[in-house]
Amino acid sequence: MEQLEQKIQKLSPELQSEVEKFIELLLVKRSHEDNISLVKEPSVEYQTTQQRIQNQIDIQQHVQSACNVSISDHEVISFPPALTPLAEEIEHSKYILEFEDNWDDEGAIKYESATWVRAVVYISNAAKKMLDRTGKVISKPTISHGPQGSIDIHWSTDKYYLLINIPMQENVPANFYGSDRKNISLKGTIDTVSSDDLNLGLFFILENVQ
Amino acid sequence: MWEQELIPDSDTLFLRVHKNNYNKETHVPRPIAFDDHGGAMSTDWNKYSTPEETRNRTPKKPDSYGVLSLIVKDVRSIHNQKVEHTPRLENRDHTDVIGLKDTEARIKFSEIFKWEILPPQ
Missing domain, CATH: 1.10.287 (Helix Hairpins)
Structure with missing residues (x-):
């Protein structure tokens, strides 16, 4: 009972x-x-x-x-079943918000929830748009704490590696570097705030390399 | 004071990694493990150090750290990274990896490492 x-x-x-x-x-x-x-x-x-x-x-x-992930007290991101692994990684990455100042014993600062939200909203929108437009599922990344309060979104697969760094400052663009482990390497910046600039080409090229 | 020496490409550098910078699920260092502190990434040269000595040299809590190794030639092959022997009185093996640790450098470091001592779970 x-x-x-x-x-x-x-x-x-x-x-x-x-x-x-x-x-x-x-x-x-x-x-x-x-x-x-x-x-x-x-x-x-x-x-x-x-x-x-x-x-x-x-x-x-x-x-x-449908896989819902709560990202704040009043915001939820909903994922289709194909993106369940990404939803699980986002859920797992909430560990970042539990860090206090000096979490590395060397004086590192804690992470702002706004930075984490910006990172997970960006990758969620990119993955959903990629699925909608191409039917392709982006490989599951690892979402980690980055330097100086930033968030790292990292892929390392047999076919490629890619690191996107979302800075703490909202007005500063994200940096990325990726490679197909052969001839193609891509480096640049992404405006993670504007929904029109999701840089799907970046994922499309790397996910489709032979 | 110790003399500065040239480090051969075939030698190895040891880098201390805090347990919070270790991904326990994938068993790889998170990219933040490859970052500058005070203008460079501090490592120890294997000519004068062992992984255990590197881990125990921290003034903090050695049990909170693991140690990974990087081959000098691989480090030098990464964009803008220089390996410079910077001995200190109490630490002859101290070596700086100098150069901006941007996304390109950090992800390339994470592709060339080898664990010597795994950080605690």
């Missing part, structure tokens, strides 16, 4: 209320069985409530499969 209560507490308030109503009906039914020892059919109210709960569970499971 205690486990059940814990599970209920994790549900949305709306679903919690439905489940509690459902349990109440079950208890009434049980009490009815105990007293009269015969229940032929569940009541209409009982069946309707059961169906409503099932519908809500279905909706909740669908939302979960």
Whole structure:
């Protein structure tokens, strides 16, 4: 019963209320069985409530499969199932926000959540646009803390490596360097604030090298 | 004071890596591990040091660090990076890797390292 209560507490308030109503009906039914020892059919109210709960569970499971990552108290990024590995990495990279000043024992500063948000919004938008426009899934990067309060987004695959550094200052463009490990190397800057400059070509070239 | 020496391409440099700069899932250093402190990236020359000595030389907490090695020739092949023996009275093996640690340099360092002592989990 205690486990059940814990599970209920994790549900949305709306679903919690439905489940509690459902349990109440079950208890009434049980009490009815105990007293009269015969229940032929569940009541209409009982069946309707059961169906409503099932519908809500279905909706909740669908939302979960779409992979939502909360990036602030009121902002959530939603990912299609193909980008689940990226969503998981973003979730994992929240460790960066837990660092306090002097996290390296050598006086390093802590990280601003605004910098991390800018980095994860940038890579999420780039990955979603790449998927929408080309059907290609960007390989999962590693999102790490970078120098001087910046954030590093790093890929190292058999085919290529790429490092994008998102600076702490919003008005300073991000720097990147990438290579196909053979002949192609790409170096430059990206405006991570403007949604029109996602530099999809960068990912497209590196993801498609032979 | 120790004399400054020329470091051969075939020699090795040891770099201390803090546990927070180690990716425990992928077992590689995060790119920030290759950064300047005080104008250069401080390393130790293997002619006068071992990985253990490099780790224990920190005035902080040696148990919080691992040590990786870099071959001097590979370091010199990275854009704008110079290897300069900068001995100190108490540290004859001290060597600076001088040059801007931009995205190109940092990602290239992360492609040429070898672990000598893994940082703690």
